Amino acid sequence: MRVVRAPHQSHPTNRISRGQLGHASCTALSASTPPSDQRAAVITALLANVAIAIAKLGAAAITGSSAMAAESLHSLADSVNEILLLVGARRSRRPADVRHPFGHARYRYVYAFLVSLTVFWVGGVLAVIEGVSHLAAREPLGDPRWAFAVLGLAALLEGWSLRTTIRAGRPAKGALTWWQLLRVTKAPEIIVVFLEDLGALAGIFIALSGVTLATLTGEGAWDAVAAIAIGLLLMAIGLLVNRETQSLLIGESAAPEVVEAIRQAIGSTDGVKAVVDLRTIHVGPDDLVVAAGIVVDPTTSATEIARAIVEAEARVRRVAPFRTVMYLEPRVRESDS
Structure with missing residues (x-):
């Protein structure tokens, strides 16, 4: 004694460590998102992003749009995100052993951290390079109708994915705002999938703006600028996910x-x-x-x-x-x- x-x-x-939000977070802390719902949200996002990436890549090849190429990289990066999250979730279910007496649950944090370091940043850098190269070449766009059609389809699929994510996160959200939930949640899947769905919709809007301006003005530079903006968006999201998952990986109370x-x-x-x-x-x-x-x-x-x-x-x-x-x-x- x-x-x-x-x-x-x-x-x-x-x-x-990621911000004290007071009594309003009590509801969210007493009801976490069921693992089955988290998995459903990740799989839904994966299916949507694979389909969108293929469609965007085809539109980029037909139209020569750097914004569409950047968006295909965006969707491809998001697809890799979901695969990493699913691998992390699977490995986290390993039972405790002599070397890991507290189990392997932190794999979920490790793989979410890898998402922020590799996929978001690599996707962002490649999108910027794509935009800069087209800005220097000043290449004209092909038939923009393909780009408009694919972006419309992408908006529908990303909206469906975001709806699934919101439904999965609702039990944990309680009385919190979504930003507050991202700050207090211990589930990295909510952070990654919610931010990438929002980022995907923002990227679609940027690409649509760039293609529209390039079509109306006949100046392909607008399309290239949109690609650069998409890359910078990915980098910003990568920084945000990095900050949140880094805190979880270190260990939060x-x-x-x-x-x-x-x-x-x-x-x-x-x-x-x-x-x-x-x-x-x-x-x-x-x-x-x-x-x-x-x-x-x-x-x-x-x-x-x-x-x-x-x-x-x-x-x-x-x-x-x-x-x-x-x-x-x-x-x-x-x-x-």
């Missing part, structure tokens, strides 16, 4: 409402006088590690302390909507010893 000097009031402040619920669950256990040095960390979207010191009466027997720990752990698992691993250390205050 360890002696602790710190009083109960001097526990460290628990905060969420549970949200403030969850931490407070855990503190109250432990503190209300018979035999526990106070909770000190409470720490939490997500090792996966649905996996939480909790460590804390519990202040007990120095006259309490070992059997009674063990019983209190078992009861406290059971109470925490009832209030925390995660697979939870707990470490509770009995302590006494110097004034009580």
